[in-house]
Amino acid sequence: MNFGVIECVPTGKSIAAPGWAYVPDTGPNVTALQPGRKRARNQLTTSSHETTAKQDAKILREIEELQRENMRDAFIPIPAKSKDNARGTSKSSSAVRKILTSQKTFQNHLEDYHALKALAPSQPSSSATQAPPTPAPLTPAPRAPSTLHLTSTGKRSHKKKPNPTDPVATSVRKASTIVMPPPPPPVPSRQVILDDSEPGPKPHERDGEKLLVSYIPQLPTQEELDALMRIPPLSYVEAKGGYLEGEGTGKPVRKFCEVCGYWGRVKCMRCGVRCCALECLQVHGEECFARYGA
Amino acid sequence: MAPRKSTQDLSSPPRRTLVIDNGGHTIKAGFSSPAFADPPPAPSDDSQTPQTALPLPSIIPNCLARDRDKKVYIGSQLSRCDDFNEMIFRRPVERGYLVNWEAEKEIWEHEFFDQKAALKCDPSETGLILTEAPNALPQLQTNCDQVVFEEFGFASYYRCPAPSLNAYHNIQSLFPVPRAPPKTSSPAEILLLIDSGYSHTTVTPLLQGQAIQPAVRRLDIGGKFLTNYLARLISRRQYDMRNDTYIVNEIKEACCYVSRDFKGDMERTWKGPKGDRREVYATSEGIAIDYVLPDYHKRSKGYARDHDPNAAGKLKNLTTGKSVEAAEDILTLRNERFTVPEILFNPSDIGMRQSGIAQLIWDSLSAVPFGLWPGFLANVVIVGGNANVPGFSERLDMEIRSLAPAECIVRVAKAADPIVSTWQGGAILATDVEALKRLSITKQEYEEHGAAWAARKFDGR
Numbered sequence: 087m088n089f090g091v092i093e094c095v096p097t098g099k100s101i102a103a104p105g106w107a108y109v110p111d112t113g114p115n116v117t118a119l120q121p122g123r124k125r126a127r128n129q130l131t132t133s134s135h136e137t138t139a140k141q142d143a144k145i146l147r148e149i150e151e152l153q154r155e156n157m158r159d160a161f162i163p164i165p166a167k168s169k170d171n172a173r174g175t176s177k178s179s180s181a182v183r184k185i186l187t188s189q190k191t192f193q194n195h196l197e198d199y200h201a202l203k204a205l206a207p208s209q210p211s212s213s214a215t216q217a218p219p220t221p222a223p224l225t226p227a228p229r230a231p232s233t234l235h236l237t238s239t240g241k242r243s244h245k246k247k248p249n250p251t252d253p254v255a256t257s258v259r260k261a262s263t264i265v266m267p268p269p270p271p272p273v274p275s276r277q278v279i280l281d282d283s284e285p286g287p288k289p290h291e292r293d294g295e296k297l298l299v300s301y302i303p304q305l306p307t308q309e310e311l312d313a314l315m316r317i318p319p320l321s322y323v324e325a326k327g328g329y330l331e332g333e334g335t336g337k338p339v340r341k342f343c344e345v346c347g348y349w350g351r352v353k354c355m356r357c358g359v360r361c362c363a364l365e366c367l368q369v370h371g372e373e374c375f376a377r378y379g380a
Numbered sequence: 381m382a383p384r385k386s387t388q389d390l391s392s393p394p395r396r397t398l399v400i401d402n403g404g405h406t407i408k409a410g411f412s413s414p415a416f417a418d419p420p421p422a423p424s425d426d427s428q429t430p431q432t433a434l435p436l437p438s439i440i441p442n443c444l445a446r447d448r449d450k451k452v453y454i455g456s457q458l459s460r461c462d463d464f465n466e467m468i469f470r471r472p473v474e475r476g477y478l479v480n481w482e483a484e485k486e487i488w489e490h491e492f493f494d495q496k497a498a499l500k501c502d503p504s505e506t507g508l509i510l511t512e513a514p515n516a517l518p519q520l521q522t523n524c525d526q527v528v529f530e531e532f533g534f535a536s537y538y539r540c541p542a543p544s545l546n547a548y549h550n551i552q553s554l555f556p557v558p559r560a561p562p563k564t565s566s567p568a569e570i571l572l573l574i575d576s577g578y579s580h581t582t583v584t585p586l587l588q589g590q591a592i593q594p595a596v597r598r599l600d601i602g603g604k605f606l607t608n609y610l611a612r613l614i615s616r617r618q619y620d621m622r623n624d625t626y627i628v629n630e631i632k633e634a635c636c637y638v639s640r641d642f643k644g645d646m647e648r649t650w651k652g653p654k655g656d657r658r659e660v661y662a663t664s665e666g667i668a669i670d671y672v673l674p675d676y677h678k679r680s681k682g683y684a685r686d687h688d689p690n691a692a693g694k695l696k697n698l699t700t701g702k703s704v705e706a707a708e709d710i711l712t713l714r715n716e717r718f719t720v721p722e723i724l725f726n727p728s729d730i731g732m733r734q735s736g737i738a739q740l741i742w743d744s745l746s747a748v749p750f751g752l753w754p755g756f757l758a759n760v761v762i763v764g765g766n767a768n769v770p771g772f773s774e775r776l777d778m779e780i781r782s783l784a785p786a787e788c789i790v791r792v793a794k795a796a797d798p799i800v801s802t803w804q805g806g807a808i809l810a811t812d813v814e815a816l817k818r819l820s821i822t823k824q825e826y827e828e829h830g831a832a833w834a835a836r837k838f839d840g841r
Contacts, residue, residue: 145731152608152730153600155469157622162444162470164486165452182531185481185523192474199517305751311587314749318839319593325515325582327597327740329733339728347613347715348650365654 141358196322203321345369394535397507397810398492398499401542401803402484403442404473405578405603405765407455408803409491409499410437411506412810434796437803438499440491444470444483455487456498463676464626476513476579476602477520481527488532507820508534509806511542514582514596518835525834529826538820539838541596543573543582545805546763546795547589554761554793570755572744574737574776575802576766578603581724581737583744585756590840595747597740601724601732603765607632609730610720618711627682631671631711632720634684638771639718640778649714662689664714673709687712721769725779738779757784760792767798 151157178186190198306314319325341350343362350360352367356374361367396413412435438456445453445461446468453461461467472484492499508528512521521539528537547567567589575582581599585592611628614621621628639645648665652658662668668687674680723729725736735743741760745753760780762773777792784790795801810816826834 142731148612149730149732152605152612153475154608155471155474155604156625157608157611158468160446160468162446162452162468164444164482165454179530182526185527186485186531187482188480189482190479192477192479195479195517195519199519303751303753306749310749314592314594315587315590315840317592317594319515319591320596322515322517325596325598327583327599327734327743329728330735330739340726342719342729344616346617346651347719348646362650363653 138358199321200323394505394507396501397509397816398501398534399437399509399803399806399810401437401511401545401800401806402473402478403511403542403577404471404476405442406799407440407442407487407491408437408800409440410435410803410807411499411501412807414811414813434804435807436797437800437807438491439800440487442471442473442484442487444486446470454490456491462680464624464674465676466623467626469625473579475600476577477516478512478524479520481523485527485531493532503532503534504823505535507536507538507810507816509538509540509545509810509816509820511545511802511806512539513579514541514543514584514591515598521838522831522835525826525831525838529823533823536817536820536822537826538816540819541584541591542802543575543584543763544586544589544591545802545809546573546575546761547571547586548805548808549795549801551759551761551793554795555759555791556793568759570752570759572741572756572760574741574760574762575764576602576724576737576762576772577764581740581764581766583737583740585744585748585752587752592748595744597744599724599727599734599737599740601727601734603629603632606636606720606723606766609723610636610716613716613720614711617716619709627674630682631684631713633768634682635669635671635713635717636721636769637718638721638725638769638775640771640775642718642722645718646715663687667717668712668714669717671711671713673711675709721766721772724766724772725775736779737776738783741780742783753785754788757788757790760790761795762792763795763798763801765799767794 341360342348343350343366344359345361345366348362348366350362352361352363353359354361354367354370354374359370359374361370396411399408399410399412401408440456441458442455443458445458447453447461447463448466449463451461470480470483472478472480472482472487474480478484491497492501493503494500510524510528512524524539525537528534528539549568551568551571568586569588571586573584573586575584579602581601583595583597585595607625607629610632611621611625614628614631645667648660649667650658651661664687666686669684670687671684672679672682674682719729723732725738727734727736745756748756757780760776762776766772773792773794777790780792781790797804809819821834821837
């Protein structure tokens with residue numbers, strides 16, 4: 087019995103919250119979680135999403151596996167002998183030593199980043215394109231002890247919010263949206279690069295009229311370009327490319343035979359794995375028995 | 381500790397620049413300096429004028445590796461290894477970003493600061509150009525700045541997204557329609573750069589060598605992913621090679637190609653229904669290929685050769701009596717050759733919920749003003765190791781064309797040397813003292829204004 091509580095395996099369609107969720111228990115649908123049944127084959131599936139939750143979890147796990155460096159867990163410590171010619175490890179400051187000894191993985195850093203970002207919830211997170219170009223001097227954010235209010239109007243929240251307890255982080259970007267008291271001389275010179283393209287359409291004239299003669303859309307003005315260039319980088323997650331559902335592209339998702347790699351035209355009745363024909367299905371069947379019991 | 385250079389550093393930039401393209405798989409590193417007439421004494425072969433031949437960097441594996449005998453190799457020592465069976469790697473760069481400085485410091489010290497290092501340099505007299513993947517986490521960027529200045533003490537430093545350096549090439553010369561090369565401004569005015577590397581694939585539109593940040597997009601598939609996928613396919617169908625990623629990578633580089641006719645190739649490699657073997661299956665019209673695995677006794681490197689349909693029978697004869705050739709371990713690859721790189725274009729083939737590269741470019745373009753589209757579409761350049769997969773740029777050209785507005789001219793080019801292209805861009809940048817000085821920060825400035833200022837400066841604000 088599941089008492090109406092079903093574990094949400096992360097599928098593309100599931101809600102953002104991980105773990106458990108209450109969903110209406112509408113009878114036969116629960117077979118989705120017991121794919122060992124023959125009934126699973128016959129149940130009504132939505133056209134865009136014809137995998138069961140269990141299969142989705144398997145796919146996710148397999149993709150995660152493909153991102154790994156080594157297939158088995160192994161750790162190579164720094165060889166000890168080379169400590170001799172280390173150039174003055176003693177001179178490292180404590181902050182640097184902390185960085186060097188940190189064994190955080192990228193995943194840890196990413197989670198830290200999101201945790202810090204969640205502390206400053208006031209910001210719209212997806213207004214990448216219309217962020218107005220606010221020059222830094224116009225946004226006098228208080229350099230207050232309450233570091234949570236670092237946000238200025240035009241900047242998105244992807245900046246690291248300094249954590250007061252973290253000595254490394256505090257020095258980081260506290261000032262990133264704040265007026266810097268000593269105006270550093272090289273910063274305005276950065277704009278020189280953009281000023282080079284002073285007449286907006288210049289890039290295209292250089293690229294050769296021959297190429298563009300057929301159709302030339304309205305070029306953005308220099309101000310628009312400047313504004314565009316001033317938008318801060320997206321965060322790691324925001325930069326990830328999106329996904330167009332099968333129908334959006336006009337192409338259905340292709341399925342392949344798990345055994346030989348040819349088109350997957352038939353489904354295993356037990357586990358839903360795709361196979362190309364009877365022969366491969368029999369090969370698959372041998373291990374399918376082993377996995378689920380007869 | 382070397383005596384620090386005094387105030388002179390503020391006015392005159394360091395004499396030579398160490399350019400490091402710190403990739404997930406290999407470091408591309410070498411020196412560049414504006415004074416060609418006055419080449420640096422130590423490694424001199426990489427200082428030629430950019431007009432004639434571009435300099436080449438040293439390519440150093442960015443890893444610690446351990447073989448079956450528990451021997452550990454650091455960076456370039458890997459070339460001394462003669463048995464890559466069950467090799468294990470530890471890489472400081474994870475998902476494209478420099479995460480583990482403990483390991484990276486070890487490798488850098490071995491390659492750049494050790495007494496016997498080929499690229500030995502004194503950081504206090506050297507400028508540094510260091511690349512990072514776009515959309516890095518701020519914390520990682522700060523760590524990087526801190527280590528570069530506070531641990532190594534480089535005289536000056538420019539940290540930049542790797543794609544942007546490619547703009548310093550003469551991009552127009554890559555395209556098949558050669559016009560009189562203008563070559564007036566060094567960063568190309570407009571460029572859509574696709575960097576398909578070891579960890580991921582990114583699309584970066586560049587204006588005047590500067591990334592249009594809101595339009596940068598990433599696909600989480602890179603060379604490592606493809607290698608692991610190939611390892612999985614081989615392990616399911618032939619030998620278990622999941623622990624031999626090094627060898628599988630070599631197989632991938634030798635055999636994989638991007639298909640121009642996926643459906644057709646698929647039919648050609650189909651064995652046919654039971655009891656009705658297709659004749660075409662035997663050689664699959666040249667698609668079937670044999671890869672002879674290295675055994676690390678007689679053969680230290682595997683190689684590919686045309687598939688011999690009678691090999692199985694021959695093998696049987698040989699094992700009964702005769703000699704050497706029977707000892708060959710052969711993998712026969714058919715549809716693995718093109719289904720593996722295919723997932724760069726159709727990640728949904730393996731159930732990944734991301735769109736392929738062409739759609740990724742489309743995403744990216746939709747974040748820039750429409751007026752810039754023709755410029756970007758006419759200047760698409762591919763760099764990164766995956767660009768070396770045969771057929772990659774042709775296929776991408778095809779897919780972009782089918783998405784682009786009919787009026788737009790689409791030109792897709794592969795960089796002359798996709799792997800070192802980013803580094804070469806950095807080397808060209810380093811020959812322009814003024815430009816580099818404008819972009820980089822010196823140690824004094826860092827000490828004066830602090831890490832936050834440095835981070836802001838590299839962000840371009």
